Amino acid sequence: MPIQLLQQAAAANEWLAITPELMLALLALLLLVLELVLPRQLHTLIPATAIVAQIVIALGLAFNFDSAFTGPGTAFNGLLRLTADGQFLRLFFLVCSIFVCLLGTVCLAKQRMPRVEFYHLVLIITAAMMLLAQSNHFVLFFVALETVTVGFYILVSYFRESPLSLEAGLKYLVMGALSSSILLFGIVLLYGAAGNQALPGGSPNSMNFDQLRIFLTDNPGNFLASAGIVLVLAGVAFKIGAVPFQIWIPDVYQGAPTPVTAFLAVASKAAGFAVLLILTQRVFAPYQGLVIPVLSVMAAATILFGNLAALTQHNVKRLIGLSGVSHAGYLMIGVIAAYHEPHAIGAIWFYLSAYLLASFAVFGVMAHVAGPNDADQELDHYADLARDQPFLAAVLAIGLGSLAGIPPLAGFMGKLLIFVSAFKAGLYPLLAVAIAGVVISIYYYFGWIKAAFFPAWRPTDAGLPQAAVPARTPVNLGVRIALTVLAVTSVLLGFYQGAFGQWILTR
Amino acid sequence: MADSLFYIFAFFTVACAVGVVANRNAVNGAMCLMLCLMGIAGLFVLLDAYLLAALLVLVYAGAVVALFLFIVMLLDMQGGVKRPFKKMTAVASLASLGLMLVGVSMLGSRGHLATLPSPAAAAAPVGAVLKNYAELLFTTYLLPVQVMGFLLLIAMLGVIVLSKKFEGMEDIK
Numbered sequence: 001m002p003i004q005l006l007q008q009a010a011a012a013n014e015w016l017a018i019t020p021e022l023m024l025a026l027l028a029l030l031l032l033v034l035e036l037v038l039p040r041q042l043h044t045l046i047p048a049t050a051i052v053a054q055i056v057i058a059l060g061l062a063f064n065f066d067s068a069f070t071g072p073g074t075a076f077n078g079l080l081r082l083t084a085d086g087q088f089l090r091l092f093f094l095v096c097s098i099f100v101c102l103l104g105t106v107c108l109a110k111q112r113m114p115r116v117e118f119y120h121l122v123l124i125i126t127a128a129m130m131l132l133a134q135s136n137h138f139v140l141f142f143v144a145l146e147t148v149t150v151g152f153y154i155l156v157s158y159f160r161e162s163p164l165s166l167e168a169g170l171k172y173l174v175m176g177a178l179s180s181s182i183l184l185f186g187i188v189l190l191y192g193a194a195g196n197q198a199l200p201g202g203s204p205n206s207m208n209f210d211q212l213r214i215f216l217t218d219n220p221g222n223f224l225a226s227a228g229i230v231l232v233l234a235g236v237a238f239k240i241g242a243v244p245f246q247i248w249i250p251d252v253y254q255g256a257p258t259p260v261t262a263f264l265a266v267a268s269k270a271a272g273f274a275v276l277l278i279l280t281q282r283v284f285a286p287y288q289g290l291v292i293p294v295l296s297v298m299a300a301a302t303i304l305f306g307n308l309a310a311l312t313q314h315n316v317k318r319l320i321g322l323s324g325v326s327h328a329g330y331l332m333i334g335v336i337a338a339y340h341e342p343h344a345i346g347a348i349w350f351y352l353s354a355y356l357l358a359s360f361a362v363f364g365v366m367a368h369v370a371g372p373n374d375a376d377q378e379l380d381h382y383a384d385l386a387r388d389q390p391f392l393a394a395v396l397a398i399g400l401g402s403l404a405g406i407p408p409l410a411g412f413m414g415k416l417l418i419f420v421s422a423f424k425a426g427l428y429p430l431l432a433v434a435i436a437g438v439v440i441s442i443y444y445y446f447g448w449i450k451a452a453f454f455p456a457w458r459p460t461d462a463g464l465p466q467a468a469v470p471a472r473t474p475v476n477l478g479v480r481i482a483l484t485v486l487a488v489t490s491v492l493l494g495f496y497q498g499a500f501g502q503w504i505l506t507r
Numbered sequence: 508m509a510d511s512l513f514y515i516f517a518f519f520t521v522a523c524a525v526g527v528v529a530n531r532n533a534v535n536g537a538m539c540l541m542l543c544l545m546g547i548a549g550l551f552v553l554l555d556a557y558l559l560a561a562l563l564v565l566v567y568a569g570a571v572v573a574l575f576l577f578i579v580m581l582l583d584m585q586g587g588v589k590r591p592f593k594k595m596t597a598v599a600s601l602a603s604l605g606l607m608l609v610g611v612s613m614l615g616s617r618g619h620l621a622t623l624p625s626p627a628a629a630a631a632p633v634g635a636v637l638k639n640y641a642e643l644l645f646t647t648y649l650l651p652v653q654v655m656g657f658l659l660l661i662a663m664l665g666v667i668v669l670s671k672k673f674e675g676m677e678d679i680k
Binding site for chain 2: 005008009012013018025076077079080112113114117120121124127128131139140143144146147150151153154157158160169223227
């Protein structure tokens, strides 16, 4: 009997289905071992190992995109659902993690900090995000989400010699714990409501998304389930930084080390949207009448708040954080449009990819312009960047142009796809708000470009003290190649979408 | 009998939770937290979840609250200064009171909690028997358990990275 039981357990847990996650976790452990066994002189090889191994995993994943063992279906007793979207998100998070590690090599060189743990944490968070984006059960969902969140608590306060980093870590801890508890309360209400076997569709296994959906279809207008749905959505909105749960964004983005800010802005937001799409489109689909108004109000408020608040910022990390809030708003319009227009999901993936390319280009430049004090990155520090380091200035201009949605760049195509889906879905008021938001955003994005390209005004009176600008870091070869790839892809993806465009239309 | 016990434990738990927030003295707050957890453990016993009740008492009421008390006494925290009453506090309290009233009235009018038919002869809850509980952890929920292992690993690493003294370590430039 025990042997049979073991065989059953082994058959139900298809470890091959999560090969990329396993490889990342093993790589993370390998880094710690390498730090122990390698002599000190060779420790500089560890970040290189992490980056090269991740590129290999990413290539393996890309070549096996449609392979059999990762095809659609559930694994681990229905805890995971393997889909084409999940496969895309795996690749997305892996690419994010590669760039974060690369930025980490630039930023950690300016600090007195342990190095290897940073890469270890980034890898574990990436693996957990991959699981999160494919989860089909609230237990795995919550465990993966907590792994991501706990990892970010540490990463945000990683530069612990800077008080701002510690403050950001504490704020993120408190707000993260609050959002997790709200989310958990929602999950418990849903579990309790759907676990009542006296109601039609009730099942003891009601944490499973498929079971929960059956229950919600059979019981429209159940009050407890509605309350649970609103609480779960609020918890997810915390993670993506949608209004009214955006309060932590500026301080945390400013205090966190630059690579972590990039990780939060791109990967954490994408994970939030992956979860939001799974929940709203698949699980809560029978409760559209409740979900659509809630998301619509939040999307409009998020776009307006993000853009208006970013107008007055002088610290570039706060600026990019608040502009990220508005990007979350545009993406939420895509989520609402996906109810009527299936192409909207592909549009969201394209928007996120364009956002990844542009954001990492901008963060790459920020990592080089920043001095030893990572939280202090003002717009004034970009004075004469175009004259001193034309390469960085060009990458910055392309990245910011793409974020603003200037026509030939990828960011424009992303916004266009989302807006076309919203138009087809008939969301005219939201579309008007979004276009107004885009117009406002051009002001602050171009203010930043202006700071880098146009000659800065300097007091002619020699007696006045000059504003101190931190020394800029020279760009090394690896980062130069990465930034070139980001900028060139941002331009190319605007003209020609190729196989990727095919995939998002037909997925 | 079970109903009245439920109300007793529920009111006890909520009263202790209010005590945690309202107490100015941190030691009293921690003690209230312990009583609050005891109340929740009582609720679990009423639901036949003996294992959860025992774990709650052992881990939370025992270990975690003891840790809280230890740290509170180590830091020697005083009651703190009473903050002046501001207009915003009054507005915020009124707004939250209004929201709570709306929430409770909605639950009362639309919740239909009392009219739900009682569940038909449900099987013994999973949490009641230690063996079932363990079996589920090692079969159905094996993946989350493994992920938890990594969570604990990064939590441990985080504590080291954020608190260890770096002086005298040659590894760090």
